[in-house]
Amino acid sequence: MTQDGTDRILHAINSVILGKQQPVKLALACIIARGHLLIEDLPGVGKTTLAHTLATTLGLRFQRVQFTSDMLPADILGVSIYDPEKHQFSFHRGPIFTQLLLADEINRASPRTQSALLEAMEEQQVTIEGESFSLEDPFFVIATQNPLHQIGTFPLPESQLDRFLMRIQLGYPDHQAERALLMGEDRRQMLKQLDAQITPLKLLELQQIASKVLLSDALVDYVQALLAYTRQSGQFYNGLSPRAGLGLIQAARAWAMINGRDFVIPEDVQALFPGIVQHRLQAREHLPSTDWVNDILQQVAIP
Amino acid sequence: MISIGMNVYRHWRYMVSKKPVIAPSKTTIHWLMVTLSIIAIPHFFYQPLWVAAIFTLMMGWRAMNSWRRWPLPVDKRALKVLHSFFAVLTIVLVFYSYGITIGRDAGVALLTTMAAFKVVEVRSLRDIYLSCFMGFFLVITHFFFNQSIPIVVLMLVNVILLICCLITANESDSSIKHRLKQSSIIVLQAVPLMLLLFVLFPRISGPIWGLPNDAMDIPDSLPDSMTLGEVPPQNNAITGMSDNITIGNISQLIQSDAIAFRVKFENNQFPQRQDLYWRGPVLWHTDGKRWLPLTENQKRHETTSKIHVTGNALSYNITLEPHDRRWLFALDFPTKYPQTMQTRLSADGGLNSVEAIKQRVQYQLSSHTDYLFNPDSDPNLRYGLNLPDDHHPRSQQLARQLLESSTSKTAYIDAVLDYFHQQNFSYSLSPPALRGDTIDQFLFESRQGFCEHYAASFTVLMRAAGIPARIVTGYQGGEINPVDQILTVRQRDAHAWTEVWLPEQGWIRIDPTAAVASNRVDFGIRDLLPAERRSPAAIANHDRLVEIWQSAKNNWDALNSAWDMWVVSYGPERQLDLLKKLGMHQPDWQKMIAWLAIGIALIFVWIAWTTLRQKSVSKNKVQRVYQTFCGKLARFNIIKRPHEGPEDFALRAQHALPEYQQQIASINHLYLHVRYRGDTIAEDFFQAVKQFDPHP
Known part of the structure; x- marks a missing residue:
């Protein structure tokens, strides 16, 4: 039943986003593992569409915030305004009070605004003038980011990158997919016609099931070997944190569930590894990240 | 080990590719300083004070740099000059202390101080590596001085610490426990290779493989011109039997607990305590004060000695400590002696090697305790009757008196022994100094002395009565360690006794000391020593503690003798012996090299195999x-x-x-x-x- 559910979701998304099965599956795994997602790519490859499609198919309420350099934390969190009739301040909720927030081009905002968002992500609540407001459950942030070498960006510091469970890239569609895209109907239109495949309640249930996927000692050995390698090989400035290890395991469970298994195998870890570590590690040598990620996977034997 | 190798390699590659120098972390430098200090400290006991002073100065400089940010030579030109000045000063001091030839001591002093100079200069990883490698060299130099178990253990710890330094240089954020564990593992991994090299590396006797000439602290031989009662200089670390006795010498020897030799009897068959006479040099000539052995020429005038033996032979193995003399000790009387050392039996029954014993040696012997030595005639009898003219008048007179009242030579001997026994003679390890005619003074005035006094005066009395007599020096007794059943003979067991020649009986051993203090022979010297020589004064009154102390000491002695016999003196003979026991036919160095190569290849193949398979060796x-x-x-x-x-x-x-x-x-x-x-x-x-x- 669970696999049917996830298959339906994937099918629905893939009918809108063409030729991107793997990133779509990763994005879904990220959400089922209760993680926030960072999509990094050039403008116009479908980042926003992916976020929007995910929200729709999962039946989540959706808000989109376009980040700019003059944006203030209040623009996301909300603001208290004096109401002259009631003679008191009332809190006007910002766009963050939703189930799925698309933070578009997060690296265009000032660090102050970025950190306001990321704190809310971490704590699942917002505190304004001493008063705390819980965010909704489920609550996800999908942030998109332009590659850093573009002008006018504030790169996210490492500590904040760590808050995102996964970072994925979409890339250009292949020849066939692009052709279908160019010849097919307008994506916006398609989105409007798309139905929710599950309810938010059902999504919480899926998350529950995923967290109970079996994890053997042998697999933990493998994850630890991977973590240890990043710390000891000397190729990176810092090794992976335990939080990264936890994320890897959470995501691998979700991935195993999507693949219809109730236990995790090494291939699950391998499939997720690039998405989980690429934004967390910094190689000493300037090599493309895909190179060293594959290098890690090939250097570490499966115990 | 491999991963660290990779790390080092990566660092190196990184350093080569990017020019800026990576400064080693403070932790690394602190580890290095502590380790080098631990390595150097034992050397300070042998070396002149300035070595310790300069070492401390340099270490202190570096320590102040990391504590209070004092500038280093690299920071200021003036300091660079100062640093170089100290280096030049060191070289001058080395020449001043040791002269032009760079021997062991000078070399070690130079290396110790230079290691400290390098620490002040450390500013890159490369310098750390260099310092660590100097540290390894320093570790080796300790074995030029001392090969005992404690120093080996200390050096092993130092090696682990040095490897820790290398690990720290590459992973300064890892925990101390992790580093210690890692480096211990590396040392453990080296053990099979070490054992293989130890057993199989061909040992060739000769100067190439030996330690430098000054490596063994062999005392200067005691001078011939030594006069009565003179105390040899205290700094002569090791004592040994002297070629000639001047009264007062053996008493010095008795002060020493140093080991003379160890004996392992085959099948643990020990002779009677009264038979434990270990023959050393035999003394014949005297000028009234000094006693000398036969000259080489006189000894060479040897006809083959005639030995008649009865009873069972005792086989035993002796491990002799170096004493820089040619004689070997044997239980009276040796009948089979080692061929390996070109041993010869001299005319007066002493065993001699062709070369001086400068290293610990082992040899196999058999002896009979029932023997007749030259019963028919002896070519040197006339030397056994010589007395200097116009000496010992009172002794000569005593001899005449006793001889008149004796019916035979045997009766005369008994009369002299009775004289010692009945007159007021006493055994003392610290007798009053003798002046003038030493023999007369001893026999008629002081009457306090120990073995050499009795042996010398007895010999004089014999010769005065026309009985050929000579003094035999050597050791008497020894202690059997109950742990390993090895008899240890120490310098304090040194003894002197007399041999007289009687027709048809040959040379008979007579120990006049026994007539005065029979305990000396029956129970050994131990009971005659003051209590504080037997156990520490603090526990002397607690029997239980003394017992525990004694048993700990026995175990420690047994461990040490095993170490000395099997590890330190693992020489050519031991090696051949062991390899034969391991089944190698006619071992020679080609075979050893071949097996060594095979062994090393196997170890490396094994390492490569396990590394390549990594952890795929399945556990379940x-x-x-x-x-x-x-x-x-x-x-x-x-x-x-x-x-x-x-x-x-x-x-x-x-x-x-x-x-x-x-x-x-x-x-x-x-x-x-x-x-x-x-x-x-x-x-x-x-x-x-x-x-x-x-x-x-």
């Missing part, structure tokens, strides 16, 4: 069986890569062997469930793999 049966499965597929050149997941591998195999698709898929399914889901269907999995038998 599921993994083993899965490897069998992989092995079966490997026949088709479908080889599982270490990083390849089982699912991916199975898919690849299915693709390559479509006819076995079903079987591979089901085996993989079972494996995944057993190993990653914890299902208890392992037997099914084993069965499936067993039945899987693909054919091309």
